[in-house]
Amino acid sequence: MPAESPDFRLGTVLATSFTGTLSERYGDAVERIPTPQRLVDWLAVSGLAVDSCTTAQLELARELRESIHAAATAAATQEALPAAAVQVINDRSAQGRPAAVLTPEGKRRWQLSSASPVADALSVIAADAISIIAGERDGKLALCASPTCQAAFFDTSQSRTRRWCDMNTCGNRQKKARFNANHRKTLD
Numbered sequence: 001m002p003a004e005s006p007d008f009r010l011g012t013v014l015a016t017s018f019t020g021t022l023s024e025r026y027g028d029a030v031e032r033i034p035t036p037q038r039l040v041d042w043l044a045v046s047g048l049a050v051d052s053c054t055t056a057q058l059e060l061a062r063e064l065r066e067s068i069h070a071a072a073t074a075a076a077t078q079e080a081l082p083a084a085a086v087q088v089i090n091d092r093s094a095q096g097r098p099a100a101v102l103t104p105e106g107k108r109r110w111q112l113s114s115a116s117p118v119a120d121a122l123s124v125i126a127a128d129a130i131s132i133i134a135g136e137r138d139g140k141l142a143l144c145a146s147p148t149c150q151a152a153f154f155d156t157s158q159s160r161t162r163r164w165c166d167m168n169t170c171g172n173r174q175k176k177a178r179f180n181a182n183h184r185k186t187l188d
């Protein structure tokens with residue numbers, strides 16, 4: 001894989017997995033969908049396969065991503081939702097016609113139209129964001145405790161006390177930082 005295409009960090013919630021395609025927003029930001037092809041790849045692993053995507057569609061996707069990030073951050077901190085972000089989320093939601101279909105195995109799958117599959121995929125993501133921001137699902141929006149990350153994530157733990165967007169990256173880094181700080185203290 002080329003160096004400019006970092007791996008995806010996939011969670012169980014579609015909307016926050018999508019906002020996670022840009023990480024370390026308050027540090028050295030890592031763009032995980034730098035090209036239209038990487039958006040195609042991300043959509044494929046997220047159950048929203050499309051054949052291709054244009055640069056304009058990638059820009060729409062990134063605008064949706066940052067709008068979800070802004071609205072989810074406001075919701076997590078109980079501030080008023082930014083109107084511009086809400087508008088983008090609603091526009092993307094309205095401009096697709098995805099169909100939920102039931103598979104023979106009893107699972108839900110999204111069927112995208114052949115005419116506008118990318119718009120349909122973005123619509124699915126926007127609707128997912130709406131359902132978590134509106135508080136319709138069992139869980140709580142929270143912000144990652146890493147100062148360089150502060151990603152919005154959806155906490156579905158029993159106690160609702162999850163602190164990191166991702167245990168393998170932010171959680172571990174913080175643990176290591178604390179270990180090093182303690183270690184230095186004992187050396188002093």
Ligand SMILES: [Zn+2]
Pocket residue numbers: 144145146149150151164165166170
């Ligand atoms: Zn994080």
